[in-house]
Amino acid sequence: MLDEADIEHEPEAPLDMLESYFSAHGWSYDRHEDEISASMKGSWTEYELRALWREEDGVLQFLTFPDVKVAEHARSAIYETIGLVNEQLWLGHFELWSSSGILLYRHAALVDQSEEDATLSLDAAQLLVDTAIDECERFYPVFQFVLWGGKTPREAIAAALIDTQGEA
Template sequence: MRTSEHDFAAQDDAAPVDMLAALFEARGWSFDVASDDEMSGEVQGSWAKYQLKAIWRAQDNVLQFLCLPEIRVQDDKKERAYELLSLINEQMWLGHFDIWSNGDVLLYRHGALLGDDGMLSLTQAQSLVENAIDECDRFYPAFQFVLWGDKAPRAALEAAMVDAAGEA
């Protein structure tokens, strides 16, 4: 049985998948726990629905957190997409964007190294989820400009950042 977000706040830390599942449940987001080491869910961002996936590697005490904005990169757009990825990743402090070779799917990936106890706090869980969604929302327009609008990567990123700066 999963514990609620409120209960985890009281005890502070929990197993990573349990903590994330409780957070998703508390926020009313759909999710599925595949095992003690893996869960997935779906969250509505500003631009699209994002598939979120968490994979716990106990042997390394690493929680890999993925956010997929449902963007596939066609072969004829890959060169520009990779150029845009490198420009975007230069600006990121946590995580990075990549294109999975299996299916050519764009994704945001962040590996969180947890302490020796392998526990995740509610604050850490919220930060992982919010950062992933925020980064996907921040750069989604740039990917649209390159993949669907045929803009040059640098121009697409500049246009996306101007648009984002214009929102209050």
């Protein structure tokens, strides 16, 4: 969690807010006209975060790319895994790009356009980023168990998503 002084609290244009957020975390980022991307280290892998702003629709699309590429022979098992994983998500979804075999998490958010310019609050930016990273971190082992551990999608989910009870 960031200190309140780290980011301006007033809502900003969506990509401006995300740029402030990435900068406050010390993540390297690259900004273009309607897109911003950043890199951050998770507990399992490096993630690329990418946001695309569609002003005409008032939609901010947020994509998170864990470092997972799926070979052609493993795609049917990963498609089944994605189906089972997506059943457990409230926001966003995982998908596999068929042309490249790249696994990603995607979420789109409607952005407040009640004023002349669309703005994104710090809370909304934090929710968007944190949700994407949390879901990638939570399900990364599932995909790895299928790809490298020889488990079926159901076995991988059962093995990776053990709920702990109490405290040690």
